[in-house]
Amino acid sequence: MKSLYIPYEKGFDEETSTWTLTGKDSQGRDFGVAAGRSIEQAEERLKDWIFDSLAASADDAEDRTGDLSSSAPDGFPVIALMPIDLLPIHIRLSRARRHLTQAQMAERLGISQQAYSKYERAGANLGVKTVHQVERVMDEELLEFA
Amino acid sequence: MRGAEIVAIAMDHGWTDHGPGGKHPYILKRKGALRPVPVRDKLENKEEVRGILKQLEIPKGEWPEKVK
Numbered sequence: 001m002k003s004l005y006i007p008y009e010k011g012f013d014e015e016t017s018t019w020t021l022t023g024k025d026s027q028g029r030d031f032g033v034a035a036g037r038s039i040e041q042a043e044e045r046l047k048d049w050i051f052d053s054l055a056a057s058a059d060d061a062e063d064r065t066g067d068l069s070s071s072a073p074d075g076f077p078v079i080a081l082m083p084i085d086l087l088p089i090h091i092r093l094s095r096a097r098r099h100l101t102q103a104q105m106a107e108r109l110g111i112s113q114q115a116y117s118k119y120e121r122a123g124a125n126l127g128v129k130t131v132h133q134v135e136r137v138m139d140e141e142l143l144e145f146a
Numbered sequence: 147m148r149g150a151e152i153v154a155i156a157m158d159h160g161w162t163d164h165g166p167g168g169k170h171p172y173i174l175k176r177k178g179a180l181r182p183v184p185v186r187d188k189l190e191n192k193e194e195v196r197g198i199l200k201q202l203e204i205p206k207g208e209w210p211e212k213v214k
Contacts (some may be wrong), residue, residue: 052184
């Protein structure tokens with residue numbers, strides 16, 4: 001798995017003193033919008049938007065990571081999604097494709113459903129051992145993406 | 147403007163809410179749509195609202211007056 005990128009356009013609203021960022025997919029279509037009091041806050045929110053949209057697609061066993069750009073386009077500010085950011089999406093996608101619930105995954109891993117749900121959340125910090133355990137249950141190499 | 151107002155408009159256009167997501171209380175989906183559209187509850191400015199309405203493919207004539 002390589003890093004993927006969302007270039008964005010930005011605008012400043014003087015009435016509210018807030019920035020608005022509009023992400024662009026690999027075909028230049030709008031992909032996400034977020035606003036914040038600083039560009040950093042708006043970037044964080046746009047990244048959350050992209051993650052939640054990708055996760056919602058993954059719940060339907062649909063991989064939309066191809067909508068992101070595989071290289072950072074020149075002339076645009078970008079948000080990068082690193083392999084560690086994308087791993088929870090791939091775990092979610094892999095589970096959905098097997099028609100497994102989080103509870104079923106948790107049972108197979110011998111952990112609580114609450115603990116398992118964290119594996120699929122944005123910012124999940126999974127160790128190699130944990131990923132290998134998930135791979136065994138899925139019978140799929142997830143680290144090949146990472 | 148609150149996200150709930152956008153969700154109400156979206157539902158009139160065939161979107162359904164599958165939220166909450168990780169950071170968004172609303173996750174809107176519609177069959178045939180390009181992709182799911184997450185919506186926060188507190189929206190910061192008119193441009194953010196317009197951006198969401200565009201991605202929900204809501205005709206401009208049906209946008210709330212305050213963001214037209």
